[in-house]
Amino acid sequence: MSVLGIDIGGTFIKFAGKSGSDVKKGKIPTESRFDSILTEIKKLCKNFHPKSIGIGIAGLYDKKTGKLTASPNIKFLEGIDLKEILEEELSVPVVIENDASAAAYGEYMYGAGKGGKIVVCLTLGTGLGGGVVINGELVSGVSGSAMEIGHITIDINGWRCHCGRKGCLEAYVSSYGLERFYFFLTDQSIPSSQIIILANEGKLEAMKALEEFARHLAVGLMNITHIFNPDRVIIGGGIPAYYPAVIDLATAELKKIAFELPFRDVKIKRADLGEYSGAFGAMALAEKLKR
Ligand SMILES: [Zn+2]
Structure with a gap:
């Protein structure tokens, strides 16, 4: 069973993917457009075949509507129904969290917060x-x-x-x-x-x-x-x-x-996890969702 965590930023996405006990991480440059980010996420899904996906995203993510309401650094994603679109496009359950919250969870599960x-x-x-x-x-x-x-x-x-x-x-x-x-x-x-x-x-x-x-x-x-x-x-x-x-x-x-x-x-x-705290946290949240 694999899970995937993705930290979406303005110009990069960072990922952490787990299959069994094997974890891979990486950083992919993207254009500042939703379709460019979606293309890269789809490629990652082809590699990992995740059963669930966690997303960390900068800004205020409204858990009730599934929309990003305020994000100064990724304005192009504001107002998009991120959860619904991703679940439809990727055909797996998706959990979305503010990137700093995801980072806290990542450090708690795998890093200096253990x-x-x-x-x-x-x-x-x-x-x-x-x-x-x-x-x-x-x-x-x-x-x-x-x-x-x-x-x-x-x-x-x-x-x-x-x-x-x-x-x-x-x-x-x-x-x-x-x-x-x-x-x-x-x-x-x-x-x-x-x-x-x-x-x-x-x-x-x-x-x-x-x-x-x-x-x-x-x-x-x-x-x-x-x-x-x-x-x-x-x-x-x-x-x-x-x-x-x-x-x-x-x-x-x-x-x-x-x-x-x-x-x-x-x-x-x-x-401990450097720039990957958010991606690891998103991965841990995806794992929790799967259970
Ligand atoms: Zn302020």
């Missing part, structure tokens, strides 16, 4: 996503939009977020947040990937920008710790992958600002 009781996962990329698994169950909310951790407000008069609100955590803790910190320090606009390279070379301004970034990440971690009292918080995405010091900096700051009791029992860890 064995955790309350596992919160943050996905730090262009935006900031979140997911939580409590006692083995993914908590995705009544409509499917729980854990939009990137859009909790940390400063009501703060920086503008890509969602349009002011002072969201994501406005600081995201690749564009890091670029802003660097800009305020140097008056220069350079991509976050470049800032990380400079910080790894020991350039002071870049390191300082990442310190500011970590200080704001710690505020997010404090809110999470105070709400959930989790045993694991897992941080995935490019910034901690290429500059792991950000996790130590944020943890040290968290120690200073959080209540002592929940801080005592929380471990802040880097994601």
